[in-house]
Amino acid sequence: MTAGLVWKSWVPRWLRWAIRKGCLKPQIALYTKSISGSGIQNPGPGVGTARTPSPGPNYKPVVAAVFAAVLLLAGYWLLVHRRRESGSREKRKVFLIHAAPWAALEATTGVVSAATGLLAIPPLLGPGTVVDGAILLAGLAWIWHRSRSDSGRYR
Numbered sequence: 001m002t003a004g005l006v007w008k009s010w011v012p013r014w015l016r017w018a019i020r021k022g023c024l025k026p027q028i029a030l031y032t033k034s035i036s037g038s039g040i041q042n043p044g045p046g047v048g049t050a051r052t053p054s055p056g057p058n059y060k061p062v063v064a065a066v067f068a069a070v071l072l073l074a075g076y077w078l079l080v081h082r083r084r085e086s087g088s089r090e091k092r093k094v095f096l097i098h099a100a101p102w103a104a105l106e107a108t109t110g111v112v113s114a115a116t117g118l119l120a121i122p123p124l125l126g127p128g129t130v131v132d133g134a135i136l137l138a139g140l141a142w143i144w145h146r147s148r149s150d151s152g153r154y155r
Helices: 013-021 060-081 088-098 100-116 127-152
Strands: 002-005 030-033 039-041
Touching (some): 060 088, 060 100, 060 127, 088 100, 088 127, 100 127
Antiparallel strands (some): 002 030, 030 039
16 A cells, blocks of 8 residues: 545646745545555554644624623613613713723624624633723713713713
């Protein structure tokens, strides 16, 4: 039996050149070829295709959704529910201007993380956690400030 690499003729010339020069690292399948000429892929345990490790679960979208819900609930409670002196139209305006953007920003980081893997959680104390925590704290501080200043009216 002989061992060799499977090299198809349909691979473009530029791709073969990039692999030879080391620009690309393809996943290589090892096969054995018997004397009769039949190729057998993956002849045994421990021999086979090279695999990249999976990155694991990404909890950032879930954390971002929970934090966005917290921001929306806090904004509703402090800016809409507790305000008795203004009309419903002004309450909605204050809520949309001061609470909804923070929740939208939080949700956007979750969507970006789900799509690209950036700011992934875990690691527990990594950049994803720092960004989520900063947005949550800044949003809660802003909502609290707007609910206390000038009886919460929009300036």
